[in-house]
Amino acid sequence: MRRSRPGLGLALALTLASAAEARDPAVDYMLECQGCHLPDGSGATDVPDLRDGIGRFVRVDGGRAYLVQVPGSSQAGLDDDALAAVLNWMIRSFGPAEVAASFPPFSADEVSRFRTGPLVEVEAVRRELVQRMGAD
């Protein structure tokens, strides 16, 4: 029996591997995050909608730490540099637009400082931050 196109799987694997090596945050998002957050950031039942939401956290005290410490971020199989790039990409892609245009981007150093372990009280911390944002 002939083997079925062995070259194709290898070519695909190499393409994915070199894409990941190039550290394209859009690719990292696709591989590591969008399974739960979906390609458009809209999320699901227990996964918050990132659209017009994720950037609001950078404006409140503790918000930048939260974005790094939330388990999906802190536990990701990405180094600090790549996680910083994905978070910056997410904020720029999902907004809100005025934050995306002006926020100081995450650096690998900042991510490493905050990435001390996953948050345990995620819901409580998130609730408090949302309260600090005001009406929304």
Ligand code: HEC
């Ligand atoms: C297994 C599902 C899953 C994966 C994969 C995942 N997340 Fe999440 N993410 C969640 C859930 C659920 C929440 C809500 C907070 C919580 O309960 O952890 C969340 C919340 C967040 C938040 C805060 C948004 C908010 O409004 O509170 C950020 C930032 C985030 N994730 C980043 C990431 C990044 C970056 C990745 C990929 C490296 C990722 N997540 C992968 C499930 C996931």
